[in-house]
Amino acid sequence: MTPALFVQSAVIGLSIGSIYILMALGLTLMFGMMHIINFAHGAIYMLGAFVIYYVFFQWGVPYFAAFVLAMLLLGLFGYLVERSIYRPIKGGVEPTLVALLALTTFLQAAGYPVFGPLDKHVPPVFAGTRNVLGVMISVERLMIIPVAGALVVGLYLFINKTRLGAAMRAIEQDKEAAALQGIDVHVVNGLAFAVGFALAAASGALMAPIFKLDPMMGEQPLLKAFIIIILGGLGSIPGAILGGLILGLIDSIVATALGAEPAFLLSFVFIILLLLFRPSGLFGHAA
Amino acid sequence: MPLSARSAAAVIPALALLLALPLVGGDYYVHILALVFTNVILAASLRPSLTCGQLNIGHSAFMSVGAYTSGLLARNLGVPFEVSLLAGALLATAVGLVIGYPSLRLRGVYFAMVTVAFVEVIRLIAQLWVPLTRGMSGLSGIPKPSILGTTLVTKTSQYYLALVLMLIVLLVLYKLESSRLGFIWKSIGMSDNLAQSLGINIAKHKLIAFALGCFFAGVAGAYYAHFIRFLFPPEFGFLMATNILVYNFVGGRGHFAGPIVGAVFLSLLSEPFRGSPYETIFFSLAMLLTILFLPGGLITLPGKLAELRQWSTTSAARPSTAA
C-alpha cells in the first residue's frame, strides 16, 4: 500500500467514521440511560434518508431544511416509541430488545410496499471533488465531517450545559436517586429516545446523497455502531466519538488493503475479544 | 413436571395427524412442515440457555456450523448421513464451547452482544472461505439424507426423518427440564447469585445449557443441509438468530411448550405470504403485539381467555355500577 493510498483511505475513513459516530452516539446515550440496545436504530437511519429523498429530492425543499425536518420527525417518532412500546413493557431488558427487533423488522419490511421495489438515489448536494493532502476526495464526503462535528458539539452542550441534559446524566448515574430528586424519569427517557432517533436520522440524511437508498440500508451502519459503542465503552459519549474515529480509520485502511468484508470480520473478532477481556472498552464503566 | 394425562390426550392426536399428513398433503406441504420441525428444534434448543438467563441472539451460527460441516463432509468426502450429522452437531458444540466458555461471566446485554458479533463472524467466515464453501454463490450438490445406507429419496421420507429427530430432541429436552438439571437452570435464571450462594456451580450449568443448545442447533443445521441441499451464508445470520429468539418469546418463556407453539405459529403464519414483503410485516406485527399484550407468550392465551370468560360471567351476575 502506497503512502498516497494510505492517506486517501484515511481521509475517506474519517468521513465515513463521522456518520457512524452519529449513529453510535444515539445508541450509547440510550444504553447509558436505559440499559437497552436500540436494535431499531438502523431502521431510523433508513427513514432519515428516505425523508431526504421525498422532502428534498421529490418536493424540492432545500437540503438543510429537509435535514432538520428529518431529525425533528424522527425525534418525535422516538418519543412516541418510548411511550407506546418501551414504557408499557415496564423496562424489562429482554422484552424491550425483542420489541425493538420487531419494530425494526416491521419498518424495514414495510419499506418495500411503501417506497416501491426499486433502489432510490438522491442527487448530490455538494458536487465536485477537492484535493486534500494530495489525494482526491469528493466534496460531499468532506462535508460530512463539519456537519457531524456540529451535531456532536450540539449534543455535548445539551448534555452538559442544559437542565434536561443534567437530568439525563442524573438518571444515567442512578435512576432511583434521580426520581427521588423529582425528575420525571419517563419524560427524560422519552427525550433520550428522541435525541437518539434524531441522531440516527441525521446520519441517514447525510448519507442519502452519497450511496443509495433501500429499506435495508440501515443494517450495516447499525452493526458498525454496535462495534463502536463496545469499543468506546457502553454508555460513554467520548468513547463513541473516539471509537467512531478509530473504527472509521482502521476499517477504511484495512478494507482498501484486504476488502470490506474481511475488514468487517476482523472488527467483529476484535469486538468479541474486547468483550471477553475488557468489556468496559475505552471509557465505559466496568461491566 | 410430569406429563399429565390431559397433555398426553392432546399430544397423541396431534402426533397421529403429523404422521398421517403426507397422505393428504402434497409434497409442498410436507416440505413446509419439515422446515417447521427444524424451527421447533431450534427454538426448543435455545430454551435452556434462555432459562439460565443468557440472552443468546446467536443460535443460528451453530446451525450454520452444523449445516456446512455435514453438507461438506457428505458432498466432498461421501461421508454417510448419520456420521456427518453427528460430526456437524459435535463441531457446532465444540465451536459453542470455544465462545461460550469465556463468555460465561458476561451478563445480560454484554453476553447478547457477544452472540450478535459471533453470528456475524460465522457468517463472514462462511462467506469469505470461498474455496471451501463457495461463498456467496452458495453450496449446492449436497446429497439427500440416508439411514443405514439407504437414501431417503422422497420428501415424505425426509419429512418423517425430521419428525423423528424433532421428537427425539423434544423428549431429551423435556426430560432434562423436568429433572434436577432443569430445576437448577431455572434457579440460575431467577437469581444466579442466590443459586451460587447455595453451592450451585452456575458456570458449569450455564455451559451445559449452552452446549446442549449448540448440539441440537447443529443437528437442525445438518438436517437442513441435506433437506434443502443448498447453503447460503447470509441465511444463518442475524435475522434467523432473532427469529429463533422470537419463537421463544412469542410462544412463551414460562412453559416447555412455549418455543414449540411459537415456532409452529410463526412459521406457519408466514407461509401464505411467503415471498411478499407482507410475510415479514405480519411476522413482525405478531411479534410486537404479543410482546405488548401477551407478555407471557401465546402459551398464556388459553389462560387469559379463560380468565376473560370468568370475568365476564362474574360481572354479568353483578349489575355494573360503573358509568
Added chain:
Amino acid sequence: MRAGFSPNWAALLGAAALIAGSTGSGLAADVIKFGISTPLSGPAAPWGIPHKNAIELIFDETNAQGGLDVNGKKYKLDIVAYDHKYVIAEGVATVNRLIAKDGVKYISVLGGSVVKAIEEPVNESRVLNLPLAYADGLVSPKNPLTFHAFPSPPETTAFWKWIKEKHPQIKRVATLSPNDDTGWWSIKVETNFVEKLGYQVAAKEFFERSVTDFNPVLLRILAQKPDIISVNAAPAGSVGLIIKQARELGFKGRFVHIGQCDTSVVAGIAGKANVEGMWVHGYVQTPLPEKIKSWQARYTKRYGEWNATSIDFANPAFAFVAAVKKAQSVEPKKIAEALRTVEFDNLWGKAHFGGKDYYGVGNQIIYPMPFSEVKDGVANLVVQLLPPHD
C-alpha cells in the same frame, strides 16, 4: 399453572388449516403455466421487472390472437411470477414452489447463482428452463432442458474485438465483478479473451453484492492505472455507484459493461457527464428499428413507462412460443428438441439456439447482439455483432 393445556394445539390447528386450504394444481386443461423467478425488488429489480413484463406482454399478445395452437387444441399462456430479490436462498425457495406447488413445467429464472443452485431440482423434475443467467457450466450437456436466452460472456466478448479495432489506444483493462458464480465466470471468460487479444489485465477485483462503498476496491484498481474499467454482470445501481465513485477518485478512462445494463439508471446515479462514452451490451435507447419502436409503444401502453431492457429480455417468450408451435406439444422434452432446431424472430432479427462447439450442447441463444455507446446520457446503438460461435 392452568391445567389441561395442550402443547400441540397450534400444531393441530396449523396442520388442519393447511390441509383444508390445500389446493390441487388442477386448473383448466387448456392453460400453459409458465413460471418466472426474478428479482422484482431490490438492487437487481431493474433487470427483473422488464424480464417479467416482457414475457407477460408477449404472452398476452399471443393469447389475444387466440392463444397457442397445439395439436388442434387452443392453449392460453399464463404466468406465475415470484420475486427472489436476488437472494439466492429465496431463488431456490421460489423455484421449488413453482415446481412443487404451482406445478409449472417451464420456467425462466434470472440470476447466475440462483440458476446454478436450482440445477438439480430442475433436472430432476425435468422442467424446461429459459434463464437469463451467467454461470459456469450452466449451458452444458448435463442440463439438457436449460436454454440460455441471453448472450453470455463467451458471446459478448466479441465486442472487445470491436473496441480493439476502433480504440487501439486502450491497452490496460481492469475488471470488476460481483463475488459469486456470475462474477467468477464472467471475469474468467473475459480476462482470458482480452489477454488473447493482446490486452494487459491490470487488475481483477471482486465485490460483495451488498456493497455500496466501492472506494476500497476502486482505490486498489486505480493504483494499477487502467485505461478502461470493465464492470461485469453487475446490477445498474451498483454500476452507477462504481462509476460515480471512480470519477470522484480521479479516474478519467472509459467504462464498459459486457452484460446487460440499463444506462439510464446508471446515468441517473453517476451523472450524465461521468457516463459519457460508456459501452454497454443489451441496452439501446436510440436509434430503434421500426420493429422495436412498435414494441416500445406496446410496452409503454401496457406498463406506463418504457424500459429498454425489455427488448432483449423478451427472448425467453419469443423462443418458447416459437418452440411450442414447432413441437406441437406441451411436453418439456419435445419443446426442448424443437428449441434446438427452430429459428425464430426476436426484436433484433433472426435468432436460434446454438453454440454446440463451445458448450458441448446447442443450448445458447445466438442472434445479432446490440452494442451501444452512451452519449449525453443516452445509449446509442453502435453496432450489432454475431457471437464468435454459431
